[in-house]
Amino acid sequence: MISIDLNADLGEGFGRWELTDDEQLLSVVTSANVACGFHAGDAVTMRRVCELAAARGVRIGAQVSYRDLAGFGRRSMDVPPAELTAEVAYQIGALEVFARAAGTRVSYVKPHGALYNRVVHDEEQAAAVVDGVLLADVTLPVLGLPGSRLLEAAEKAGLESVTEAFADRAYTEEGTLLPRGQEGAVVTDFEMVVERSLGLARDRAVTAHSGALIEIEARSLCLHGDTSGAVELARRVRAHLESSGVLVEAFV
Template sequence: MASIDLNSDLGESFGTWTLGDDDAMLSIVTSANIACGFHAGDPRTILDTCRAAADNAVRIGAQVGYRDLAGFGRRFIDMDAADLMADVLYQMGALDGLAQAAGSAIAYVKPHGALYNAIVTHREQARAVVDAVRTYDPTLPVLGLPGSVFLDEARDAGLRTVAEAFADRAYTASGELVPRRSEGAVLSDPSTVAERVLRLVRDGTIEAIDGSTVDVDAESVCVHGDSPGAVDMAFAIRKILFDNDIDTKAFV
């Protein structure tokens, strides 16, 4: 049976501010990209999310990002590579400690937000992230956008690379994500999103925002936990895949 990993960004609540429904998402997805405290998440939230992930046998990924709580990690920061490497290393260690306290451990690494987008083309920052992962644990896979310099650098460094697609984000004709502030960048209709994922898994293609067809070879599909109707979209995706004899299974 064919299979695909379904991942989501979780653990992003902060103090009394609640974002998304992590418990519901963890009953659906197979991998959880958990915030590490730099772009979102506080220690209690992160620990609780790790515990819930462990209880649901969901793999835990370190979602590392810029130190940008105010901007939710969605603002590019032009920082020294050595500083970025240390920041990413710090985040991995912090999340792994909480994950282990919850009876699990980090199983992969996925950059967040502006950092994720930057290292599609920013080779120096891509290398900094790769250096951090390799220093912490060279057996950890990394998630990234197909065709990104980040995945190229990771592959050259001997890391396992996992190409990722996005269920709830629009694509440009060149295969990059449409900037969030652009009209139509974020999708929210469960049936539309589910059909897109089915096409992706079956055919390896997705429709770009201009109507053209983009080739996307992905092992994992992301539904953002903070997207409107995230739980309904994740459920619709899992159902349509099940109905078409496609399993949802963690890639690691």
């Protein structure tokens, strides 16, 4: 049977401000990418999301980012490798405290936003992220874009690399994500997202922004928790996958 993990970015609030419907999304997804305080999230939010995830058997992932609360981690930044390594380890360690307190653990690491896109091509930044993972826990898988420098560096370091696809983001013909500043970068039509999800899970393919059909090998499928109507969309995606014979389960 074909299977795929369904992940979402969660805990993306700060203080009294909330962006994602964590409780509802955790009833749908199998893996939760939890903001670790650098692009969003705070100690109380991290603890709450870890407790909710543990109660539902959802795997917890550390969503590490550049230190950019004001820009939600989506602004390009030049961070020295040694500093980035320390900050990645710091974020994982912070989330691990709350995961352990909830009776579970951090199960994987996924970069966020500008850092995610940077380590697709930047070998130095990719190596720094991997070094941060190794510093925190040498057993943690790394989630990222197929063919990225990040996953190459993870494999070289002996870490498990997990490929990921996006049903609600547009792709270039090279298999990278269309930059958010370009028109059509985010797919907002629910029916299209649902169909793209099945295509990615079953056929390992998706239509690029140019109209070309490209191959995408992915073990995990991401839906953004900050999308309008994210809970309804996630439910529809999971229901369609399962009704089409796709097993939705965590990759770890």
